[in-house]
Structure formats: structure tokens, C-alpha cells
Amino acid sequence: MTMLAPTEATKPSSTPVIVALVSLAIIPLNFGVWFLAVDRTSEGIWLILFTALALLQFATGLAAIVGGFMSRKKGGSALAPALLGTMGMLGAGLGWLAGIAAIAVTGMGGAWGRPLRIRGKQLHPELKEGSDWTEGARPSPDGLDEPTRTALEALWLHDAQKEHASVPAFARISWLLAAVGAPADLMAWSHRAGIEEIEHTKLCFALAAGYAGRSFTVEPMPELLLGGLDAKGNALALLATESLSDGCQLEDFNADVAAACAAVCQEPVTRAVLERIAKEERSHADFSWALLEWLLEQDRETVERAVMTALTELDRYPRPTAVSRDKAALVRRAAPRKMLEHGRLPDERWARIWDERLVETRARVERLLDRGAARQRSAA
Numbered sequence: 057m058t059m060l061a062p063t064e065a066t067k068p069s070s071t072p073v074i075v076a077l078v079s080l081a082i083i084p085l086n087f088g089v090w091f092l093a094v095d096r097t098s099e100g101i102w103l104i105l106f107t108a109l110a111l112l113q114f115a116t117g118l119a120a121i122v123g124g125f126m127s128r129k130k131g132g133s134a135l136a137p138a139l140l141g142t143m144g145m146l147g148a149g150l151g152w153l154a155g156i157a158a159i160a161v162t163g164m165g166g167a168w169g170r171p172l173r174i175r176g177k178q179l180h181p182e183l184k185e186g187s188d189w190t191e192g193a194r195p196s197p198d199g200l201d202e203p204t205r206t207a208l209e210a211l212w213l214h215d216a217q218k219e220h221a222s223v224p225a226f227a228r229i230s231w232l233l234a235a236v237g238a239p240a241d242l243m244a245w246s247h248r249a250g251i252e253e254i255e256h257t258k259l260c261f262a263l264a265a266g267y268a269g270r271s272f273t274v275e276p277m278p279e280l281l282l283g284g285l286d287a288k289g290n291a292l293a294l295l296a297t298e299s300l301s302d303g304c305q306l307e308d309f310n311a312d313v314a315a316a317c318a319a320v321c322q323e324p325v326t327r328a329v330l331e332r333i334a335k336e337e338r339s340h341a342d343f344s345w346a347l348l349e350w351l352l353e354q355d356r357e358t359v360e361r362a363v364m365t366a367l368t369e370l371d372r373y374p375r376p377t378a379v380s381r382d383k384a385a386l387v388r389r390a391a392p393r394k395m396l397e398h399g400r401l402p403d404e405r406w407a408r409i410w411d412e413r414l415v416e417t418r419a420r421v422e423r424l425l426d427r428g429a430a431r432q433r434s435a436a
């Protein structure tokens with residue numbers, strides 16, 4: 057008996073397997089989008105994209121299974137597309153749920169410190185009961201109802217976590233400064249800033265303790281053992297890029313917000329802490345501006361290019377919000393007028409201050425670059 061080659065009409069189709077592979081290929085893509093969605097205040101766009109990709113993955117997985125069964129009529133196997141398609145569908149569903157859960161518990165809350173990142177991900181210590189980081193005067197909770205006290209405690213604890221993270225963030229900067237041979241005054245300034253962040257942390261814990269009558273402290277941060285220098289590429293360019301966004305823009309903004317909060321705060325202990333933070337955060341921003349100037353003197357071409365790139369990316373920098381997403385429900389239950397009297401401004405005000413600071417940062421960078429260019433011309 058002669059075997060006949062299958063005609064185009066009877067040949068089993070490989071399309072279901074290809075569709076199933078497409079479904080699986082979307083997993084790493086969606087993971088990348090999820091990574092961009094967390095820790096961003098503009099996460100809405102990323103969230104839509106993340107959900108759209110999960111739906112596409114689910115639909116292609118389903119199409120692969122259906123296509124596999126249809127191709128059986130032509131002698132094809134339904135097993136491979138069914139297995140791969142099911143994996144794609146499960147990946148889409150579980151991935152979406154895990155991603156949404158992760159996004160829900162993250163969210164930038166504002167703070168008065170310099171961000172700490174390990175492998176690109178922002179980090180701060182978790183909390184446990186304890187008082188070894190609680191030091192400073194306590195505010196009076198008189199006249200505050202329970203929800204307002206709880207909200208104020210939560211916000212000051214959040215600030216304490218972020219301030220604490222600033223300490224290793226400055227340690228890392230000091231390390232990098234040594235790597236590029238920075239002068240003693242910049243090195244001392246960086247260490248001083250780290251010490252001030254320790255003081256801010258203790259003061260934030262003390263305010264939280266005053267509002268709630270209980271103390272918290274920090275959990276270990278084993279993630280720091282994974283490294284954290286993340287110093288790939290040109291170190292001068294890296295320091296310039298980070299100085300512009302995390303230092304010049306962010307810490308000047310921190311100082312602006314703290315000063316604005318102090319101006320409305322009627323509780324004397326809290327106001328004194330806000331005033332101190334405002335003053336010292338301004339000094340941290342000044343450190344970054346001074347560092348930027350020194351970096352430009354070392355390698356103008358490389359550093360200027362890095363600064364210009366960082367400047368164009370500043371619009372996408374995640375603005376710290378007045379309340380992180382996980383604290384939003386607590387703050388909604390608090391009395392708005394009392395929150396204001398205790399130095400907590402609404403997020404609209406934070407947004408306005410951020411925009412004003414962006415304009416000022418841009419103008420100051422232009423002045424800095426013009427000054428540097430003029431100096432270079434006169435030297436030539």
C-alpha cells in the first residue's frame with residue numbers, strides 16, 4: 057500500500073503550538089511591565105498595560121487549546137497545545153493576581169530621606185516592636201481621636217522606615233566617592249548627611265510613639281547583603297545621574313515639603329522636628345549640587361552628557377506622595393483638619409511643590425552648565 061503525503065487540506069496545523077508558545081512568551085514581557093508598575097506614582101498606565109498583556113496571554117492560551125482540539129480532526133495532536141496553552145492561561149491568571157497584590161502593598165509614600173535601591177528596587181526596613189530607635193521628644197496626642205492618632209502614627213513610622221533606608225544610601229555614596237577620589241569635604245559631607253538621617257529616623261520613631269503610645273524599631277535588612285553598589289558603567293556619570301534625581305531634585309523637594317508642613321503645623325514638638333528635617337534635607341540637596349559641580353570638573357563631557365540625560369528623565373521620576381497606598385485607608389478615617397494641624401499636608405500640595413521644584417532644578421542645572429562652560433572658555 058502506498059502512503060500518500062498529506063495535502064495542505066489534511067495536514068495537521070502547527071498553529072496551536074505556535075499560539076501556545078506566544079502565550080508563554082508573554083510571561084517575561086508582562087513581568088517587565090509589572091516591574092515598571094510598582095514603585096511608580098504613574099502606575100495607572102503600567103497597570104493597564106500589565107492587565108492587557110495578561111488578558112492577551114490568557115486569550116492566546118485558550119486559543120491554543122481550542123486550536124489543538126480542532127486540529128485533531130486533521131490528525132494532529134491536541135496534547136502539546138493543550139499543555140502549553142494551559143500553562144499560558146494559568147501563568148496569566150496567577151501572574152496577574154500576584155502582580156496586583158504586589159502593586160497594592162507597594163506605593164511610594166513620601167519621606168524625608170534619600171532612596172535606597174538594591175538592584176533597581178527601592179527598599180526600606182520592615183518594623184517590629186521595640187524602642188532602640190525611638191529617641192526624642194513626643195508630641196501631645198491631646199484632642200486627637202483614635203483614627204487620627206493611628207493615621208499619624210502610621211505616617212511617621214513610614215517616614216522612619218524611609219529615613220532609616222537613607223543611612224545605607226549615604227554609606228553607598230561615600231563608598232562611591234572614595235572610588236572616584238572625591239575630596240575630603242565632600243566625603244565628610246556625605247557622612248554627615250548619613251548621621252543626620254540616623255537622627256531623623258530616631259525623631260520620626262519618637263513622633264510615632266507620641267501619637268500612639270507604643271514604640272517600633274527596624275527589622276534586619278538581609279537584602280543589603282546581596283550588594284547594592286550597582287555601579288555599572290562610568291562611576292562619574294552614575295554619581296551625576298543619581299545626584300541630580302535622588303539628591304538635587306528629591307532632597308530639595310523633601311526640604312520644601314518639610315518646610316511647608318512645618319508652616320502649618322501647630323503641634324510644637326512635631327513642628328520642631330519638621331523644621332530640623334527641612335534644614336538638614338536642604339543641606340543634603342546642597343551636597344548633591346556641590347558633588348555635581350565637582351563631577352563636572354573631573355570629566356565635563358561625560359558628566360554633562362549624563363546630566364542632560366538625567367534631566368530629560370526627571371519627568372518620569374516617581375514623585376513621592378503624601379500618603380503611600382497601603383496607608384490610604386487609615387488616613388481617610390482621620391480628621392483632615394487635625395492632620396493639617398499636626399503638619400500633614402494633602403497630596404495636591406505635594407504635587408504642586410514637586411512641579412515647582414522641577415522647574416527650579418532645571419533652571420539651576422542650566423545655570424550650572426553655563427557657568428562651567430564659561431569657566432572652560434576662560435581657561436582655554
Ligand SMILES: [Fe+2]
Pocket residue numbers: 168169170222253307336337340
Ligand atoms: Fe536626606
Ligand SMILES: [Fe+2]
Pocket residue numbers: 168169170219222252253256333337
Ligand atoms: Fe532625612
